[in-house]
Amino acid sequence: MVSTKSGKRIIMEGVKTELKYNRTIWVTFRVEGTHCYPAAATDPALKSVDFLQYPHRHLFGFRVSIEVQHNERDIEFIIFKRWLQSLYETNSVLDLNGKSCETIAEELIEKIHAKYPGRAISVSVDEDGENGCLLQSI
Numbered sequence: 001m002v003s004t005k006s007g008k009r010i011i012m013e014g015v016k017t018e019l020k021y022n023r024t025i026w027v028t029f030r031v032e033g034t035h036c037y038p039a040a041a042t043d044p045a046l047k048s049v050d051f052l053q054y055p056h057r058h059l060f061g062f063r064v065s066i067e068v069q070h071n072e073r074d075i076e077f078i079i080f081k082r083w084l085q086s087l088y089e090t091n092s093v094l095d096l097n098g099k100s101c102e103t104i105a106e107e108l109i110e111k112i113h114a115k116y117p118g119r120a121i122s123v124s125v126d127e128d129g130e131n132g133c134l135l136q137s138i
């Protein structure tokens with residue numbers, strides 16, 4: 001086996017095969033915030049969860065993955081995480097208004113894309129570790 005810049009070359013029984021990798025790093029963090037689901041007040045299909053129309057607190061959990069080019073930390077975990085956390089800094093509980101987890105994830109992907117263009121990005125946002133979403137840029 002021979003290491004190369006793009007992967008490892010495996011030599012098996014005289015056949016040379018180049019392994020390719022999709023490399024990503026991921027970081028996690030949590031943000032205390034409130035949001036609500038305005039449609040729960042009026043949509044008959046949401047009658048059983050109409051309480052969601054009112055602002056309520058969650059500990060929103062984030063798991064953010066981004067493509068990297070090599071194994072030597074071209075995006076450093078802690079620096080990346082600190083930057084992401086800085087996007088949500090506030091002196092009180094973050095008010096996310098009527099934003100769903102999916103909207104929060106999409107907005108974050110757009111901010112990451114603006115800073116790190118051309119890389120695959122995925123963002124998972126959950127509510128208290130119970131339910132959540134996963135958005136992946138393509």
Ligand SMILES: [Zn+2]
Pocket residue numbers: 035036056058127
């Ligand atoms: Zn909620």
